[in-house]
Amino acid sequence: MSTTTPDFAELGKLKKRPLTPGRVVLQVFLLGMALIWLFPMLWALFNSFRDYGFTLEHGYISFGGFTFDNYLNAWERGGFTTSFLNSAFITILAVGLTLLLSSSAAFVLARFSFKFNFAMLAIFVSANLLPPQALLVPIYRIFRAIPLPYWMSDSGSLLNSQLGVVIINMAFQTGFCTFVLSNYMKTLPKAIYESASLDGASVWYQFWGITLPLCRPPLAALATLQVAWIYNEFFWATVLLQSGDKFPVTSSLNNLKGTFFTDYNLLSAGSIIAALPVLIVFFVLQKQFVAGLTLGSVKD
C-alpha cells in the first residue's frame, strides 16, 4: 500500500487541475482500499446464495450452486419474526432514552458552570470506559431484586425482561453521548441564549425549544451510531434474558450456528438478514450522519 501513497504537496496542486497523474494515483489507491474493505462482505453475500452441498463438493472457490433456500431456511430457523420485534423494541426505546438523558445532562454541562460540573463530566466520561463484564454480578442481583408488575414483565422483575436490557444499555451509552453533545452545545453562539433570557424564556424552554432543535445534526449522528451499537450488543441480552422468545436478533443468531451442524452458507444468509435493518437505517440517515458528526469541532 505504501508505495502508492500520494504525497500531500502534489495533491495540493491537484485541486485546481483535476486530471493530473497524482489524482489518478489517489483514485487507484482509494479504489484498491475500498475493494479490499468491501471484499469480505461481498464474499459472504456471494456464498449466502449458494447451496452448502455444492460448496462442500467443489470447494468455495468455484462457481455455481445458486439458490435462495438459505434465506428461507435462515428466516424460519432463526426465528427472525419474533427477534426482529424484540430488537426493535429494545433498540428504539434504549436509543430514545439515552439521547433524552444525555442531551439534558449535556445541556447542564454546557450552559451552566456549577461546582459539580467537573465531577459530573468525570463520572460520565469514565463510566463509558468501564468494562461491562465487570458489573455483571451486581447488576444481575440488583435487577432480580427490583420488582415489576406482571403487565410489564412476566418474570416479575427486571431480570429476564427486555426493559432491563434497555436500562443497562442506556446507562452505558449515556456517557459517550453526553460527552459528544456537550462538546457540540458549547459551540452554539451564546447570543441566542442571551436574547432568549431577555425574552424571559425558561431554562426548560432554552433546552427543549432552542437547544435541541439546534442539536439535530449530532442527535441524528448519535442516533445512527447508537442504533448500530445497541442493536448489535449481545452480552447483556444474553446474560439478562432467559427466555428464548425475548432474545434480540444478535443473540438468536446462535440458533443458526447449530450445535451439531455448521452450514456456513446458511449462517451467511442469516447474518445478512440480521444486518439488514441497521444497514437500512444507515443508508437512510447517511447524510445527516456525516453532517452531524461534525460535532462542532471548530471554534470561532
Next chain:
Amino acid sequence: MTSQTTTASRQQTSAMDKATPVLMGLIPTLVVVGLIWIPALFTVILSFTSWDGVGALSGIEFIGGRNYVEATTVYPTFWPAIGHNVLWLVGLFVVFTPLGMFLAVLLDKEIRGSRFYQTSFYLPVVLSAALIGFIWQLMYSRDQGLLNMLFGTQIDWYGDPNINIWAAIVATGWRHTGYVMLLYLAGLKGIDPALREAAQMDGANQFKTYVRIIFPVMRPINIIVMTITFIEGLRAFDLPWVINRGRNGLELISTLVTSNVAGEASRIGFGSALATLMLILSSIFIIFQLRVVMKGEDR
C-alpha cells in the same frame, strides 16, 4: 423565543429555573452512578470473597486477597491476557487509527466517487461482532478459508495460538478504521474553508497545512478518536468471544472475567478479582483521558 412575559411570571420562573438544571443534571447522574458506579463498587467488594454466586448474600465468605494472589501467580492465562490486551491497544493505535485518519484526509479532497469510498470504509462499522467474526471465518478457515486457498498455505488463522490474536486484530481493525475515518472526516468537513485557504496563501504545502493548522484545530475530534481507540482496546471482548470464547491464544481480560463469572463455572469471587484488576488498569487510561478532556475545559 417570542414568548411574551410579565415581570411577575419572570420571577416565578426564576425559582423554577434554578431547579430545572439541577434536576436535568441529577437524573442522568443518578442513572449512571446507580447502574455503573455502585455495581462497580460491589464488584470490588466481591473480589475479596470466595462466593460462587449461589444463594443469599449472607453466605458470602471473605478470604482477603487470595483471589488476587491466585490470579497473578497461578492462573496461567492471566499474563497472556494482559499481553493480548496491550497488543490489541497498540495494534489499533499504531495501525488502524492512523489509517482511518489518513483515509479521512484523502477523502476530504472533493474527489470523484467520494461517497462510494466513504460507504465502503464505514460499512463494517454497523455490523455486529458475530457477523464480523463470521465473515472473517470465511477468509481464515484452515480447510475452507479463502486465504489459504489463494496462497496455497495451510495456516490455521483462528486456531493457531501464535497467530490468531493478529488475525483477530486485523478483523477488528477492519471495523475500527472505518469508524475513525468517519469521525475524522466529519471533523474535517467542519473546518472553515477560509482557514485552509488562508494557510495556502501563505504558501504552506498540504502536509504542513495539515500538521500546523488542521491538526491543532481538530483537537476535539482528536480527543474523541483517542477515547474511542482506548475504549475499543480496553473493552475488547465481542470478537474474541465470538471466535472461540476467548481461549487458546485469544484470551483477553474481558473474556477471562466473562468465562469465570457468566459461564456455568460461576467463580464470582475470582472473576470479580479479575474484573477489579481490569478496572484498575482502565483507570490508568481514564485518568489520562480525563486530564486531556479537562485541559480542554479550562480554555
Next chain:
Amino acid sequence: MKQPAFLLPRLGRRSFLLGSLGVTAAAAVGCSGSVDYTKVVTVGSDQSDDAPRKAFAEMMAGFTAHETKVNTVDHETFKEGITNYLQGRPDDVFTWFAGYRARYFAEKELVSDISDVWANVEGMPESMKNASSTTDGRQIFMPMTYYPWAVFYRPSLFAERGYSEPKTFDEWMALNQQMASDGLIPMAFAAKDGWEPMGTFDMLNLRINGYDYHISLLAGNEAWDGDQVKKVFEVWAQMLPYAQEAALGRTWQEAAQSLLQKQSGTFLLGMFLQQQFAASEEAKDDLDFFIFPEIDPAIGADVVEAPIDGFMMAADPRNLQGSRDLMLYLSTPEAADIIVAADPSRIAASSLADQSNYSALQKKAVKVIEEAKNISQFLDRDSRPDFASTVIGPALQAFIRDPGNIDSILDTVEKQKHFLFTS
C-alpha cells in the same frame, strides 16, 4: 463557524417526542402477554437446532394432561447461563445432564427432589437410577437418552484397505502407523471449543488408571501432578503424531467431514458424530465404531463413557403437580421413542423403549453399554463445572499446543485445583 443547524426545521424535536411516545405505547403492549403460570407447565429446552426442536415439540405434544409452554434457548447459551437461569425465574422443568453436574445444583438447592415421581417410574434400569441420584440416594434427575463415546470409522474404508478393529492399544498404534503410511490421517481431531479433547483424556485415564481413580481424580481427591496423570499424558503424547494437526482451530464438525471424505481413518467422539453422516446419502449407513482399546490388561476395557441427557425440575415450580406429571411422562418409552426416532445418534434410557427400528449402530451401542462394568459421564459432567471449564479445558489445549510442557501445565492445574476445591 458555519451555522447550518439554524436553517433546519424543528421537526427533529417533535418527531423525537412522538417517537418516544410510540415506543412507550409499544412497551406496554409488548409486555402484556399474560399467561397463567399456575396452570401451564413451562419447559426450558436447549434443543435449539432445527430437527431436534421439531422432535421436542412432537414429544411435548404427547403430554396431554396439562398445557405446556416450551422456552427454547440455544444449546451453548443455555449451558453457560444455567447458574443465573436457576436463580432467576426458571421454567418448571428444564433439559440437563446427569452426573456431578446435576448433583451440584441439588446440593445448592436449586432443583427439586423428585424421588416421589421416581416411585412410579417403570422400566428404568438400575444404572440409570443411580446416575440420577444424589450421594444420599434421592432422585433429582430424569434420564431420557444417552450416547456412547467410542472410536468411529467408515467400514467401507476399512474393507478397501484391509484394516481390522484393534483390540489392544499396541494394535491400535500399529493400525495408526499403517494408515499414516497409506497417506491417511489416522485420527481425526478437534479441540477448538476445549471440551472435545476431554473425551480423549477420559478414555486414556479410564484405561490406564481405572474407573475409581478417574472419578476420584475428577472429584479433586487425587494429585494432578502425580505419576498416574503424567502417565496418561505420556501415552497421549505418543498418539498425538497420528492425530490431525492444528486441532485447536477445528470444530468437531470439520473433523467429522474429514472422516466422511475418507481423508482420515478414525475419530474418537460421541455418537452424535452420526449426525454429520445423516446428511450424506452415500455414507449414511457407512459408520461403525470400536470401543477404546485396552492399554493395561490389569485395568481392562470394561468402562464406557456414555453421557446421559434428561430433565430436572426447578426448586420452586409454579405448577408443581403439572411438573411432576410431566416428569413421569418424560420417563416413559413413548416420550423417548419420539426423540430417538428423530435423532438416531441417541439411545433411549428406558429399557421398555422400542428398539425394533434401531440402526445397526444403535444396536451395537446398546450391547456395548450393557456389557460395560461401569459407565462414566464425561469430564465436564463428572467434575465441578468451574474446574472443568476454566482449568482443565484450557490445560488440555495448552498440552495439545505444546506437549513437551506438560509438567508445568499439570503443576498449575494442581495449584488451581487446590485453590478451587478449598476456597
